[in-house]
Amino acid sequence: MKPVTLKQIAEQLNISVTTVSKALKDYPDISKKTKAMVKELAKTLNYKPNAFAVNLRTKESKTVGLIIPEIVHHFFSNVIKGIIAQAEKKGYLVIILQSNESYELEKKQIDLLLRQRVDGILISLANGSAEFHHLNEVMAQDKPLVMFDKIAKIVQCSKVIIDDRKAGYAATQHLIDTGCKRIAHFRGALLPQNSIDRFLGYKKALLDNNMPYDPSIVYICQCGDRSFEEGRENAKQLLMDHDDVDGIFINTDLVAIGAITEFNEQGVKIPEDISIVGFSNWFMSSVISPSLTTIDQPGYEMGKTAFKQLYKEIQQKKKNKAITHKQIVLDTALVKRASTK
Amino acid sequence: MKPVTLKQIAEQLNISVTTVSKALKDYPDISKKTKAMVKELAKTLNYKPNAFAVNLRTKESKTVGLIIPEIVHHFFSNVIKGIIAQAEKKGYLVIILQSNESYELEKKQIDLLLRQRVDGILISLANGSAEFHHLNEVMAQDKPLVMFDKIAKIVQCSKVIIDDRKAGYAATQHLIDTGCKRIAHFRGALLPQNSIDRFLGYKKALLDNNMPYDPSIVYICQCGDRSFEEGRENAKQLLMDHDDVDGIFINTDLVAIGAITEFNEQGVKIPEDISIVGFSNWFMSSVISPSLTTIDQPGYEMGKTAFKQLYKEIQQKKKNKAITHKQIVLDTALVKRASTK
DNA sequence: GATATCAACGAAAACGTTTTCGAATTTCAT
DNA sequence: ATGAAATTCGAAAACGTTTTCGTTGATATC
Structure with missing residues (x-):
């Protein structure tokens, strides 16, 4: 019933928790024999590392937050799709919040995401947002932040937009x-x-x-x-x-x-x-x-690009490098149809 | 730079971590004076509880997973909107994954969510899903699972559908x-x-x-x-x-x-x-x-209802009560327009 | 045979909370 | 003054990992 832990595996094999952990992560100082033994038992017991503990220890959650004004929206849903697809490739999960074009909600949601300690935040601003203290708080905690589509020029972070x-x-x-x-x-x-x-x-x-x-x-x-x-x-x-x-x-x-x-x-x-x-x-x-x-307007592309940039910054931060901001401008195209001559 | 912790607050006030924690959560055995003192400092230091530690300790993350075949879709995006709105009301966050109508992806994503230890899972099946072992694994870990719209009759869990x-x-x-x-x-x-x-x-x-x-x-x-x-x-x-x-x-x-x-x-x-x-x-x-x-087809309503049911089951589980499954059928309506006489 | 090297493992601390249980202090009635 | 009861606090364990730093034998070197 209860999820199996490293400790249980260790006890069954009469070895230490340390060894189990290292074996599963292919540390070089564990013998092939032990590794094989551990991995086999882990599989049969259907062991899944406890993400809560891993997060606490490693201080990262492999999760990013996304705040968007409106979900039922052809453009934005394409953006979401692009973000999720790219995130999945990099092993990241995406928590989605909808600001409903409300500045107040947006503020609360930023706070929510910071409390959740996501590794980074993607945001397209609500129409009502004229004040950006909430975003600067994100920067202050030097958590990577990427704005897309509806941005604030004044905020010092990476941006993905069209011209x-x-x-x-x-x-x-x-x-x-x-x-x-x-x-x-x-x-x-x-x-x-x-x-x-x-x-x-x-x-x-x-x-x-x-x-x-x-x-x-x-x-x-x-x-x-x-x-x-x-x-x-x-x-x-x-x-x-x-x-x-x-x-x-x-x-x-x-x-x-x-x-x-x-x-x-x-x-x-x-x-x-x-x-x-x-x-x-x-x-x-x-x-x-x-x-x-x-x-x-290339929604999918924009989502993909925005996540890529966020990912890059997350990696920079992990390596204690300075985060470099970037402004990326995607191409648009005029699609001629019947409503013009 | 580094997020402030209970320990730091405790040291500054020359009290114990225990007291700080209790004060912030309004335990009855802490004096009004201390509570006020702690809360004030917490606010000025902009303290935010470390979700990783809280999750580990409480064994819950206030996060649920959502797997959906396609995001760029009028009906599904309404469902998502309903789920997110209801989740927010209850203080839950939603991690969204897109199965792309693929059974294989769906399987991986279920595993991802279980590893993440979300408190519950909402799913609308991919067209290609004819086998349901992955869903039974969710049930086996007695993690609440609610299916909506595209369901499998054979799986023993709650369902929200239309007729x-x-x-x-x-x-x-x-x-x-x-x-x-x-x-x-x-x-x-x-x-x-x-x-x-x-x-x-x-x-x-x-x-x-x-x-x-x-x-x-x-x-x-x-x-x-x-x-x-x-x-x-x-x-x-x-x-x-x-x-x-x-x-x-x-x-x-x-x-x-x-x-x-x-x-x-x-x-x-x-x-x-x-x-x-x-x-x-x-x-x-x-x-x-x-x-x-x-x-x-009431998408928003369906999302809302599905989350409500999931939430109910999460509460039941927390209280160690047996989870009761339910099948909820929402109403549809014929909308007459010009394509019929 | 003494020393250095190496392979394989473990003890223990740390991450930041929550909660139990007991200790210390104060209040109050007698 | 004495004891009981209430009030207020803290020590410590626990959640499940990861990782540093040793330790232990075994093997190789001179």
Whole structure:
């Protein structure tokens, strides 16, 4: 019933706990005979080292924490998948927490993970996070921390991101290239860096093409649970207030799909009357009608890369080397579909 | 730099480690004065109990394991969300592993979790799992185990499921009620209980309505990565082989969406020429054109319930009570949309 | 035959808690 | 003053590993 311990194995074989432990770990100062004996009994008794004791002794748990704003989300679930896959390769387990876009929760969860003494932390910030003391606490305990996607520039740690500004520029430029003359933007919430950068990319593309920037056709979405509804509402509002708009760059696919739904219902033709570019390349975007032109954001890759960097830092720390921070920028790609000409 | 310990607090206050520990946990045999003193210093030193030591001592980690076939999946990610939310309420953390529908991986992961000595395990089986020795090992160590969604009837543990047979019946009956005369079925893989049950529900509905059961219009999908493509391929095949079919009950929404896409492209009118009912109610199904009639499967609820049951069993075990297994069946609902008349 | 080398093993400390049990001190009634 | 009872604290064991540093014989070297 009770899990078998080194002690039990030692007693059965009339040797010491030390020898058993060393034998199982192939220490060179144990004879082949003893090793074979120990390993055989360990197998028949189905011995599994007590992780609690190992953790206490070695001060590491081979476990990392992951905090993410939302799990039911095409992009983030791909990130999770990438992280877990890479972690498994390195023998690490992943504890996942969902911040629900709440700064308060995020703070609590960081504390939880520190108490749990995970070997490192991966985080994509909640939209509401404007203060970063909780993250600095992680750094203060010199526990490796890697931020991805939604980052805070000010925090001194490694980051894995895309070039949102460039991508926003490309999306807008595509609308311009396909003949749009008046381009609106449905941007994300005010705080997160990536929605800021996408907006800046949009603005820059306009200016570079000698098109006026008009803040009255920039709409804000919180991009939380209500993304789809926000898309519909903004589309409706846009039709009422600015029916001369012939193109929209939208901060995220789900909002774009809400907008498309609204336009479809109101008989607004896409892309003839209005062109739309989304962001993220959710699977859904390829099957909706019309299919959505969007920016492909490599979620799986991002997760994989983020864990790799975290792992590297964990190793550095184990060797008492200084941790070197890195900022990694992944490529995005414009995926042209039917919602633009 | 190094995390502060009870010992350090004790030394600073010139009291014993015992007293510090008791003070922090509000033991009745410590004076108010001492408690206040200890708690204050603990706070200023930012003391966090070493989870490794606590785990070793208490033999529990307040952590559970979750094995799931696929993370990038609308239904499963909702389940995960439900589990994590409920776990957090009870102060538990969740380690997530993805089996990738592979029996071999699933086995390894169970072993990993047992080595980690999680307090309990939640699992939805891989399609390939036909043998359950790995699960019985969990039971043998009398570690609480709860299966959900894709279960094995033969394993003696608690289960949280929907009545797939009833739901399959309802889906088929709806097609019949809306005038379909020849109804095909795109079923799931052969092994998992839920695809069997959905198929049996389909069959029973036909028989109850005096309609012939024709195995040649039952197509099989593996429902893995290629679900969407499988839907398209099966739809294409169906058009070639059985153009008299006027309704299909499809094992899962993603396959159904593949089929819809194919029908749309070939100019087959839905629901006029052919009606379609899916399964799961992915968000996508409400925005595709035509929107998909489907069975709503309560993922979040299922996750929540599964964790609740696991938690109950963990408590029972802590009190050395016998663990009582339970089978919980959640309700589904037919969501009528535009893909049926 | 004395010394050095080597192979094989074990004793013991340490990791940081929790909890039992007893000791010391104080309070209170008599 | 005496004893009983309550209050407050601490010593020590335990959880199961890992690892350092010895110790013991055996073998090799001169």
